[in-house]
Amino acid sequence: MIYQILGAYFEDDCADELTNDPILTAVLAKNALASQPTLSRFFNRLDDTTLNQFYDLMRRFRKVVYSIKKPEMILLALDSTLLNTYGHQEGEDFNFHYQDHGYHPLVCYDGITGDLLKIQLRNRTDYSSTGVRDFLQSLPNEFGNDYPNIPLLLRGDSGFTKPELYHQRETNGVSYAIRLKENGNLRKLASHIDEQLAEITKDDMVSYAVYYGEFQYQAAMLST
Numbered sequence: 594m595i596y597q598i599l600g601a602y603f604e605d606d607c608a609d610e611l612t613n614d615p616i617l618t619a620v621l622a623k624n625a626l627a628s629q630p631t632l633s634r635f636f637n638r639l640d641d642t643t644l645n646q647f648y649d650l651m652r653r654f655r656k657v658v659y660s661i662k663k664p665e666m667i668l669l670a671l672d673s674t675l676l677n678t679y680g681h682q683e684g685e686d687f688n689f690h691y692q693d694h695g696y697h698p699l700v701c702y703d704g705i706t707g708d709l710l711k712i713q714l715r716n717r718t719d720y721s722s723t724g725v726r727d728f729l730q731s732l733p734n735e736f737g738n739d740y741p742n743i744p745l746l747l748r749g750d751s752g753f754t755k756p757e758l759y760h761q762r763e764t765n766g767v768s769y770a771i772r773l774k775e776n777g778n779l780r781k782l783a784s785h786i787d788e789q790l791a792e793i794t795k796d797d798m799v800s801y802a803v804y805y806g807e808f809q810y811q812a813a814m815l816s817t
Contacts, residue, residue: 721752
């Protein structure tokens with residue numbers, strides 16, 4: 594199944610066409626590969642133990658890749674997304690943010706290479722940050738043990754603005770940049786930056802422009 598996906602055969606039905614594929618059978622030293630019905634039975638038997646084994650496989654794959662070329666830095670790009678559903682799968686529902694039916698998994702990529710580091714399936718309408726603290730903890734544990742000299746940074750959008758996530762990152766020694774939702778206080782504090790941006794673009798308001806600045810800000814929820 595993993596080799597099928599690596600070969601860009603993403604549909605279960607592809608398994609029937611690959612059962613006697615000469616390359617895959619040679620790589621796996623098999624006379625024949627699993628058919629689509631066999632894969633379906635396998636998927637129906639997945640449990641938490643199986644999912645943990647998949648995560649262990651990802652960790653082993655990383656060791657192979659990093660043994661060839663170890664990254665200078667890992668950018669933990671945290672996000673959530675929609676996995677569309679087209680039937681009545683367990684736990685699926687309508688997600689109002691995406692205006693569609695599906696699941697709402699947590700995902701974490703390496704923001705530099707695009708490699709998937711971890712994914713966790715969640716029910717339909719879970720908010721972006723639901724369960725994020727427990728979801729993330731295994732990654733600094735892994736990198737701290739296996740690659741202690743690779744610095745970790747984390748980025749996330751405003752859906753992950755949670756004090757407990759900030760505290761966890763700081764406890765683990767992970768630098769982070771998490772976007773804040775726009776509000777009146779932020780607009781007021783950033784007004785001088787907005788004015789400077791308007792000044793440098795007054796003669797060209799069509800071309801893309803960015804102006805960076807900084808200021809001190811502490812949200813009420815972080816007052817303690």
